[in-house]
Amino acid sequence: MRRVLIITYYWPPSGGSGVQRWVKFAKYLPKEGWQPVIYTPQNPELTTIDKTLSSEIPLEAEIVKRKIFEPYGIYRKLMGKNSSTDLKTLTSAGSDGGEVNPINGGGKSWKQRLSLYIRGNFFIPDPRVLWVRPSVRFLKSYLKDHPVDVIVSTGPPQSMHLIGLALSKETGIPWVADFRDPWTKMFYFKHLGLTSKSEAKHHELEKKVLDGASRIISVSPMVQEDFRKMTSTPVELITNGFDEDDFNQRVDLDENFNITHTGLFASDGNPDSLWKVLSDKCSEDSEFRRALRIRLAGKTDKEIVDSIHSAGLGQNLKDLGYQSHESAVREQRNASILILPLRKEPEYEAVLPGKLFEYLASRRPILGIGQTEGAMARIVRDTGSGIVYDWNEEKKIRAYIDLCWEEFKENELKDNSSDISMYSRRRLTKRLAALLNEVIIK
Numbered sequence: 001m002r003r004v005l006i007i008t009y010y011w012p013p014s015g016g017s018g019v020q021r022w023v024k025f026a027k028y029l030p031k032e033g034w035q036p037v038i039y040t041p042q043n044p045e046l047t048t049i050d051k052t053l054s055s056e057i058p059l060e061a062e063i064v065k066r067k068i069f070e071p072y073g074i075y076r077k078l079m080g081k082n083s084s085t086d087l088k089t090l091t092s093a094g095s096d097g098g099e100v101n102p103i104n105g106g107g108k109s110w111k112q113r114l115s116l117y118i119r120g121n122f123f124i125p126d127p128r129v130l131w132v133r134p135s136v137r138f139l140k141s142y143l144k145d146h147p148v149d150v151i152v153s154t155g156p157p158q159s160m161h162l163i164g165l166a167l168s169k170e171t172g173i174p175w176v177a178d179f180r181d182p183w184t185k186m187f188y189f190k191h192l193g194l195t196s197k198s199e200a201k202h203h204e205l206e207k208k209v210l211d212g213a214s215r216i217i218s219v220s221p222m223v224q225e226d227f228r229k230m231t232s233t234p235v236e237l238i239t240n241g242f243d244e245d246d247f248n249q250r251v252d253l254d255e256n257f258n259i260t261h262t263g264l265f266a267s268d269g270n271p272d273s274l275w276k277v278l279s280d281k282c283s284e285d286s287e288f289r290r291a292l293r294i295r296l297a298g299k300t301d302k303e304i305v306d307s308i309h310s311a312g313l314g315q316n317l318k319d320l321g322y323q324s325h326e327s328a329v330r331e332q333r334n335a336s337i338l339i340l341p342l343r344k345e346p347e348y349e350a351v352l353p354g355k356l357f358e359y360l361a362s363r364r365p366i367l368g369i370g371q372t373e374g375a376m377a378r379i380v381r382d383t384g385s386g387i388v389y390d391w392n393e394e395k396k397i398r399a400y401i402d403l404c405w406e407e408f409k410e411n412e413l414k415d416n417s418s419d420i421s422m423y424s425r426r427r428l429t430k431r432l433a434a435l436l437n438e439v440i441i442k
Contacts, residue, residue, distance in 0.1 A: 001060070003035045003148040004436060005139070005173075007160045009128060011040035011063070017370045020325065021180060021219075021354070022154055024425040025242055025432055030060040032433035037061075037148055041068035041131065047406070052324045063147075068131045071123065095378045101320065107434050113193075120192035124201050136166045143171060154178040156186075161209045174214040180240075182223050183209075187345035207231070217432075220375045222350035238431055240354040241423040242361035242377050246325070251333040257291040257408055259362075260335035262328040263355045265296060265348040267303035271341040271369045273394045275311035277401055282313065288405060292316045297331040298321045311425055332362035336408050337401070342370025344391065349374035357423045360385050363415040365404055369397070385416045 006026070010019045026036040036058075042065035101336070123129055151173050153164030161177050168175035183189075183206045184199075186394075196200070210216060210231035216420040217236050218224035227235045282289035294313060296304070297320045308317050323331065332338060338359045342348050349371040356376055359366050366386025368376055377388040389396045421427060 001030070001033055002150075002292070002440070003037055004029070004438070005037045005039060005136075005143075005148040006154055007039045007151065007153040007163050007167075008162055009044060009155075009157050010040060011038055019180070019354075020053060020177075021240055022338065023056055024059050025429050027056045027058055027243075028426055028429035030058050030435060032430060034433055034436060035060050035062065035272060035381075036314050037146070038063045039135070040065055043067055045070050047265050051350055052326045058416070064142065066135065068128065069134075070130065071127050076149070111167075111417060112275045116191075116429065117193050120194045121198045124154065125158040125162070128157040129162065130158055132162045132166065133295075135163045136170065136438075139163070139167050140240075141152040143167075146175065150436050151175040152178055152436075154180060154321045156183075158183055158205070158209075161213075162205065165212045167208055168212065168214075171220045175212070176215045176217060176435070177209055177213040178238075179216040179223065179227070182217055182226065182347070182350070185226055185347055185350070186221070187343060187351070189347075194220070197257045212332055215435060217435070220350055220352040222375045226350065236403060236435055238359050238428055238435075239352060239423060241425045241428045242357045242420075243425040244361075246329050247360070248332070249360045251330060253334055253336070255291070256293040257288065257405060258293045258295050258334060259337045259339055260295040260331055261300075261339050261341075262323070262331055262358075263298040263353075265298060265300040265341075266343055267301040268345065269341040269343045269370070270301075270304050270307050271339065271391065272307060273391060273397055274339065274341070274369060275308055275313060275365075277394060278316075279311040280314055281338055281398070281401060289316070293318055295335070296320060297328050329358065329362070330366065332358060335362065335364045336413060337404050338362065338364050340366055340368045340376065341391075342374065344370075344378065352376055352379070356380075357420075360416070360420045360423060363417075364417070365413065367397070367400060383416065383418045383420055385420075 006022055008022055011022075016227055026038065029036050038061060040063070073399055119127065119392055151164050153160040153175070155161050155178070163176045164177060167173070178345045184202050187203075207230065210227060210233055213233055216227055216231065216233050217238050218227055219237075221237055221238050223424050224235050278292065278294070282292060294308060294316050295318045299322055300319060301420060305317070305319060308314065320331070340353065340356060340359060342351070342353075352375045356379065360383060366380055368388030369391055370388065371377060372388050380386050380388050387400055389400070404413060
């Protein structure tokens with residue numbers, strides 16, 4: 001069996017299905033003739049860990065952990081015992097604690113503004129950069145006795161790619177860089193408060209990674225197109241997806257009209273028009289008001305909850321907080337409508353939220369709110385799984401809610417039966433394995 005070294009910060013993951021990406025790849029890679037070797041921090045700064053995903057790690061997987069030094073301890077001593085949270089949340093942009101939308105959110109305290117400046121200009125590309133040199137030294141030694149055929153780095157954090165770049169150069173082992181998100185075209189990049197010198201450094205490192213890899217992997221066709229303009233390295237598309245094993249249990253819908261959102265819900269994606277539509281309909285239809293449940297399963301910014309209460313929908317809100325992946329899937333499958341509001345950032349047009357694919361697998365109607373010609377809207381349209389409207393298309397949103405409500409009352413709210421097999425984790429892993437085979441043959 002061939003061996004692939006996977007360099008990742010999140011293991012086991014704590015975020016959504018995008019961060020779970022490599023757990024699912026690791027689960028199915030042995031069936032494709034590849035043994036996953038996971039290199040990950042022993043003591044990462046994570047506030048939530050989904051332990052239910054540990055059971056999916058195959059017995060063939062080899063896990064290698066090394067301590068990582070991150071600057072939060074020093075920062076805490078300088079700024080006070082709770083101040084490391086400011087730097088941590090501004091570092092992670094919601095992926096491992098704190099606000100979902102800390103970087104481009106408004107109303108920052110002076111500590112947060114200072115944190116953002118430090119994060120953006122003193123730790124490039126991110127605070128995990130301090131782990132790069134120790135990791136390269138360790139892995140060079142490790143690989144002498146435990147050789148691998150291919151190296152894969154997955155980011156963000158983009159420092160993981162710097163480990164892959166240096167290790168590949170020093171060992172000659174082919175290396176694949178997997179970008180779960182863009183780098184300098186990430187929606188919050190412009191909010192980092194970078195000096196011109198720091199911004200130039202980011203672009204320089206990004207170019208080195210793109211040019212130095214044997215292959216680049218993107219999760220979105222629009223990001224793939226952007227990367228192809230920046231490098232001659234082949235850029236492949238392997239999206240996120242869904243695991244059939246997560247959706248093979250029967251789920252009976254309850255008696256409520258559940259409008260459900262799972263995962264991170266950021267304030268800059270607040271669908272005010274939706275809350276107004278639901279509020280107006282509740283005022284007009286007492287039966288709808290009694291049946292409506294707004295179910296939020298995941299980390300939600302306070303502004304979202306406040307907005308729902310301001311719309312008079314507090315009694316209809318069920319804010320469940322962080323949920324395990326298993327629980328989130330149950331919530332998705334019990335939904336009458338799954339809502340997928342996008343962030344109000346122009347760069348977000350290129351993003352494919354990982355939860356989209358699990359929404360597809362849940363076979364419930366999807367109401368997307370955001371860029372109507374973006375990457376997410378194209379898939380929703382192509383699969384016939386729902387509709388995507390702009391944030392301000394209140395009348396169209398109301399018409400869709402009315403339609404789904406009438407079908408719900410008649411017990412005719414239809415499941416989507418379109419072919420979505422191209423997004424299954426098994427099929428996507430086959431494509432990954434084929435790419436790894438090509439890289440070592442070349």
